[in-house]
Amino acid sequence: MNPMLVNVVKGLIMDATRAANSGHPGGAMSSADYACVLFRDFLKYDPSDPKWFDRDRFVLSAGHESMLLYSLLHLAGFLSMDEIKRFRQWGSLTPGHPEHDLTPGVEATTGPLGQGLAMAVGMAAAEAHLRARLGADVCDHYTYVLASDGDFQEGVAYGAATLAGLWGLGKLIVYYDSNKVQLAGPTSRVDCTDYRKIYEGICWQVIDIDGHDHEQIRRAIAEAQQETGRPTLIIGHTVMAKGSASREGDFGTHGEPLSPEEIAATKKRLGLPEAEAFYCPAEVGGDFRGRQPALSRLAEAWRGNLADKKAHNAEFAAAWEWTTKDRGALTFEWPAFDPAKKYATRQAWGACLNALIEQLPPLVGGSADLDPSNQTAKFRDTVGNFNADTPLGRNLAFGVREFPMGAIANGIALHGGLIPFTATFLTFSDYMRNAVRMSALQKLPVLHVYTHDSFHLGEDGPTHQSIEHVASLRLIPNLLVLRPADAIETAACLEIALRQEETPSCLCLTRQGLPTLDPAVFPQVAAGVARGGYVLADCEGTPDVVLLATGSEVSLALDTVKLLKDLKIRVVSMPCVELFEMQDEAYKTSVIPEGARLYAAAEAGRPEGWHRYVGRKGLILGIDHFGHSAPANVLAEEYGFTPENLARLIRERLV
The missing domain is CATH 3.40.50.970 (Thiamin diphosphate (ThDP)-binding fold, Pyr/PP domains)
Structure with a gap:
């Protein structure tokens, strides 16, 4: 590996966060050694297609270290230098935390700590299931995670990790950048957990390494790949803002860009041009992409095998069709x-x-x-x-x-x-x-x-x-x-x-x-549900009352109408407000017409959202307090969710 690779990545991290006057350089710098080794020497991907089905998945669970990932994606050819320079700016492909549907090469949106690791468990579970269904020649890849102290402190990560151990997800490899520092101070103030004991106790393989030693990193990844029956946690013991001139170990570097003076001094220490921002020489990029021709051949061979397998194996072809069906x-x-x-x-x-x-x-x-x-x-x-x-x-x-x-x-x-x-x-x-x-x-x-x-x-x-x-x-x-x-x-x-x-x-x-809504009486149900809201029961002419309801309150509304036979009432079932709001105004007006004397809504929940349909003076039968322990019919009586009470409320409003 080009000895300047990690230092160039650190330079990009410092320059981008400084230019944006926002970002998290410290953790990205402490994780850079591991990430560079993983991407350069191990990660399986298609240089021409970041969505290739059998690629390895890399999840930056420590999403605040996004500039580390963006730097690697630039070196891999997925992001331009212009996008690196536009870090955290409007319309860029390099937002403050990575977003999978925006940036090529980003597998998951990992702003909330802990969830990246948990989502990676889902990815690894999907890989294991599809490998068994499709065959290892079609689905056989690793899921790698880079996680921070904050990830492990969130309970969602532990909960997901227990399932990963139980399910024996041997192709899940998590790297823990243990730099002993988090945003507000040293981790010792908030955590005394022995993660080796914890993760060994939930059926993981655990490997401790110096997270700045490239040979230890390579050996640990290789050992993790050889363990097929358990997920692996690699604990990399690192230093926050590793390589900085005077801020190593400083928790202040977690969430604040380094000063121009510190950046210049750090670049001098790392052998980078002090006055040149976004320095990335061609030889470093060329070294990083050295495996790409072989990776491209691997992806093409996979596609050839896929086509052959679909052509000659009907059972597989059917399974693959389900896997990719819209x-x-x-x-x-x-x-x-x-x-x-x-x-x-x-x-x-x-x-x-x-x-x-x-x-x-x-x-x-x-x-x-x-x-x-x-x-x-x-x-x-x-x-x-x-x-x-x-x-x-x-x-x-x-x-x-x-x-x-x-x-x-x-x-x-x-x-x-x-x-x-x-x-x-x-x-x-x-x-x-x-x-x-x-x-x-x-x-x-x-x-x-x-x-x-x-x-x-x-x-x-x-x-x-x-x-x-x-x-x-x-x-x-x-x-x-x-x-x-x-x-x-x-x-x-x-x-x-x-x-x-x-x-x-x-x-x-x-x-x-x-x-049950009898299809012979209510044939419009399926089409109506598809539009979010629809007329379930109608009257002749302009209604006196338009009564909206969802769920269990639809039958309540229909029963209420039976008690108000002298009134013209339209009952609207609205199983999905969001779908109804997607309809054009003509349709919405056809369902909820103007001119009614009263607009009412019934739902066994908070009432506030229904004012958009019934207006400020409309009637809403809802509930704005916590419940009680009692039989359901007793609660319905006590809370007024009966046809008799709803009919009474409607009459009172019409007086």
Whole structure:
């Protein structure tokens, strides 16, 4: 390796953060030795295609060290020097933290610490499953992670790591840049953890090295690659801002650019031109790219083998087609639901999930230890649990780990080739909220299933009764929040979610049974759900009342109409506000027309969001307090979620 490579990378890190007057040079400099060795000597990628299917995945979990990754991507040919110079500027490909859908070569968006490591567990799990399904000649790559102290202090990383050890993800290799310093001071002030003991205790191989010794780094990576039954943690003992003239070990370098004087002195120490910014000589780049011709040949040979295998192996060709199929082209056959029966929408979801076992082979996922309650038990028992002995298992037994579950599902989606889902109670969506946010931010069409969606679950009490959660989830951009009214709407909502290409979905489902919307009476349901909101029951002429409802309150609205036969009432079912807002104004006005005497909404949750439809003077039947432990019918009476009370409120408003 050119002896100047690491120093040139450090120069780019210093110059870019200084030019932006913003950034994190210290950790990037302490990690530079490992990252340079990994990218130059080990990482498998296609120089012409950063999205090549069988590439190694590199996840910079320490996303604040983004300039380290951008420097390496520049040397690899994926980023221009102009983009390096535009670090953290509007419209650049080099934002403050890496974003996978923006910058070529970035595998995951890793601003929130800990989640990069957790997403990498999902990537490694996807690789192991697809290797078993497609063959090692098509899917056989490593997932590398560069993590910092902050990553390990976030519980999501540990939760995901326990599953990685349990699942025997031998092709997951995590490097811990242990420089003993974090943003606010030395790590000794906040952490006394022996990570060797911890990770050995959860079935990982652990290797300690000097993170600045290139030969130790090479040996550790090679040893990690040879361990096929356990993931590996390489603990690299390093120095913050290694190589700086006077700031080595200084926690202040974690989140602040070095001064011009310090940069000049450091460049002199490293043998770089003191007065030249963004110095990157051709010989250093040429040395870094020395393996690229061989990597290109490897990728071309892979493509040739893929074409041959598809042509001569029908079973593989079918599996590969599922692996690469556009989700927007998916079609489904859903189970029939008896119009004379009531179904909890979680029950309907379970029936639909079971129907997908054969219809949708790429579907993988599981529940946070709530399999019977989330209706995933039959899926689990039919497809088997994923682990080292049964990598073709499609059920992921996450245990009580909601946040890691969400982040792992994101990693599976990022890897590609599989369709992930998660499941828990709606109230526990709070535990995994930032993973859901990252699903949305990264444009990952993950399905998050939430059962027990309101106070109607009853006796379990206020800790389990969702009040604010649906409204809170609706605040996240690029997220579909689907709350179906019955079994028929549930199937329609699930189809919408599974056909998304860049948008995650939350499916919010009841525990209590709900009347089924008879297709003979309501033939418009499926088409209406696809538009987010639609006219479910109408009147002649301009309505006196337009009554909107979601989920369990749709049947409440229909029952209320029966008590108000002297009024003209239109009932609008709105299972997805986000989809409804995507419709044109003409459609929205056709559903919610002007001229009604009263606009009303009913939903067993926070009321505030409904003012956009009912206006300041409209009627909203919601709930703005925590629940109580009592039977569901008692709570409905106490909180006013009865046809009689809603009818009374409507009449009072019309006086």
